[in-house]
Amino acid sequence: xxxxxxxxxxxxxxxxxxxxxxxxxxxxxxxxxxxxxxxxxxxxxxxxxxxxxxxxxxxxxxxxxxxxxxxxxxxxxxxxxxxxxxxxxxxxxxxxxxxxxxxxxxxxxxxxxxxxxxxxxxxxxxxxxxxxxxxxxxxxxxxxxxxxxxxxxxxxxxxxxxxxxxxxxxxxxxxxxxxxxxxxxxxxxxxxxxxxxxxxxxxxxxxxxxxxxxxxxxxxxxxxxxxxxxxxxxxxxxxxxxxxxxxxxxxxxxxxxxx
Amino acid sequence: xxxxxxxxxxxxxxxxxxxxxxxxxxxxxxxxxxxxxxxxxxxxxxxxxxxxxxxxxxxxxxxxxxxxxxxxxxxxxxxxxxxxxxxxxxxxxxxxxxxxxxxxxxxxxxxxxxxxxxxxxxxxxxxxxxxxxxxxxxxxxxxxxxxxxxxxxxxxxxxxxxxxxxxxxxxxxxxxxxxxxxxxxxxxxxxxxxxxxxxxxxxxxxxxxxxxxxxxxxxxxxxxxxxxxx
Numbered sequence: 001x002x003x004x005x006x007x008x009x010x011x012x013x014x015x016x017x018x019x020x021x022x023x024x025x026x027x028x029x030x031x032x033x034x035x036x037x038x039x040x041x042x043x044x045x046x047x048x049x050x051x052x053x054x055x056x057x058x059x060x061x062x063x064x065x066x067x068x069x070x071x072x073x074x075x076x077x078x079x080x081x082x083x084x085x086x087x088x089x090x091x092x093x094x095x096x097x098x099x100x101x102x103x104x105x106x107x108x109x110x111x112x113x114x115x116x117x118x119x120x121x122x123x124x125x126x127x128x129x130x131x132x133x134x135x136x137x138x139x140x141x142x143x144x145x146x147x148x149x150x151x152x153x154x155x156x157x158x159x160x161x162x163x164x165x166x167x168x169x170x171x172x173x174x175x176x177x178x179x180x181x182x183x184x185x186x187x188x189x190x191x192x193x194x195x196x197x198x199x200x201x202x203x204x205x206x207x208x209x210x211x212x213x214x215x216x217x218x219x220x221x222x223x224x225x226x227x228x229x230x231x232x233x234x235x236x237x238x239x240x241x242x243x244x245x246x247x248x249x250x251x252x253x254x255x256x257x258x259x
Numbered sequence: 260x261x262x263x264x265x266x267x268x269x270x271x272x273x274x275x276x277x278x279x280x281x282x283x284x285x286x287x288x289x290x291x292x293x294x295x296x297x298x299x300x301x302x303x304x305x306x307x308x309x310x311x312x313x314x315x316x317x318x319x320x321x322x323x324x325x326x327x328x329x330x331x332x333x334x335x336x337x338x339x340x341x342x343x344x345x346x347x348x349x350x351x352x353x354x355x356x357x358x359x360x361x362x363x364x365x366x367x368x369x370x371x372x373x374x375x376x377x378x379x380x381x382x383x384x385x386x387x388x389x390x391x392x393x394x395x396x397x398x399x400x401x402x403x404x405x406x407x408x409x410x411x412x413x414x415x416x417x418x419x420x421x422x423x424x425x426x427x428x429x430x431x432x433x434x435x436x437x438x439x440x441x442x443x444x445x446x447x448x449x450x451x452x453x454x455x456x457x458x459x460x461x462x463x464x465x466x467x468x469x470x471x472x473x474x475x476x477x478x479x480x481x482x483x484x485x486x487x488x489x
Contacts, residue, residue, distance in 0.1 A: 106485025
């Protein structure tokens with residue numbers, strides 16, 4: 001039994017009186033590819049944003065790689081809210097791909113990828129460039145290295161977004177609806193890159209998506225979220241063909257008929 | 260005669276031609292005061308903007324009060340204050356420096372608002388991506404936010420540059436020999452105000468046209484997405 005690399009222990013996230021995550025328990029094992037599905041407002045993106053330290057939690061404890069993410073041990077062994085140095089250290093373990101890409105529009109594609117490795121990891125410029133070239137080859141954008149994001153299609157921009165996150169050599173990759181902002185004909189090229197990543201690397205991957213077929217193909221496990229809780233989790237074949245919960249059935253029916 | 264340059268009152272044209280070099284000396288002072296005042300406004304304004312955006316109120320609140328005060332009191336009062344009151348505390352600056360400082364401080368309150376608007380216009384996703392990549396807050400500000408904010412703030416800053424230029428004649432009340440002051444002295448001594456004052460107006464028009472043309476040029480040259488970084 002391997003230790004989970006991600007563990008949510010009774011995590012509560014509330015915006016004022018609105019509860020997004022309601023005592024969520026959730027685990028991911030190292031190298032596992034997990035997809036989170038669910039209706040909007042079910043808290044699925046919030047799980048990723050909490051992990052990337054973009055949203056603080058209200059209650060509970062999140063563990064990443066065995067260490068509390070939002071807490072540090074104080075002198076007497078109890079947990080206290082973490083300071084920025086701890087968060088920086090924890091963030092190094094993760095990379096995130098955003099729905100809106102969030103590329104830096106004033107930087108070339110290559111600079112987008114090399115900026116953080118040079119500034120944060122302290123890697124030499126030439127080495128960072130070599131690494132960027134490798135990653136660009138992997139996502140099929142070698143000839144676009146010197147272009148600016150606005151000169152690329154949405155699908156190409158998102159592939160840069162993936163390369164940029166990978167350049168920081170994370171153990172965990174978080175994909176927050178990576179194809180939701182794309183025109184339908186551009187979805188495939190992005191999914192192919194993610195699929196290749198899932199097949200060829202032992203990265204832990206956590207993916208929030210509405211692409212049910214894709215989730216079915218690449219996931220080790222699919223989790224259905226509803227109203228801030230994980231209602232059901234199962235290997236994809238099982239969850240898609242024989243969901244136990246009524247809510248899951250309704251959701252899958254609505255989504256699959258919509259396609 | 261002024262600055263050692265004599266004037267020729269034989270005809271209007273000869274008078275105009277002869278006082279032009281004198282006015283240009285005044286114009287040079289006007290330009291220097293404008294540039295120095297604008298520079299102070301740009302630098303101090305950025306400091307105000309950063310302080311007002313600080314997460315703790317202990318910092319943001321005083322900054323907000325000071326900029327509000329600078330904006331809501333007349334430039335002339337601030338100028339008199341710096342010129343007549345500061346020496347009582349042992350701070351004695353040349354009239355020109357006092358004037359440029361007063362201009363710069365008042366306009367820093369305006370530019371801080373321009374910076375704030377420009378900075379806030381940078382999408383939240385840019386901050387989130389920077390955080391996800393573990394860039395420091397400082398690096399994010401200087402290399403992600405500012406390069407994207409600057410093209411958005413250039414037109415408004417250009418307007419303030421022209422405004423500062425047009426406020427420089429106020430410095431004449433603290434004896435700075437800028438262009439209007441020079442023209443007035445010429446008028447006092449020759450009893451001909453029409454020609455020097457008209458020339459000052461004309462020279463001002465040329466200056467502001469050049470300045471706003473330069474701003475438009477910059478505005479067109481810089482991509483709206485931000486200052487490019489290779």
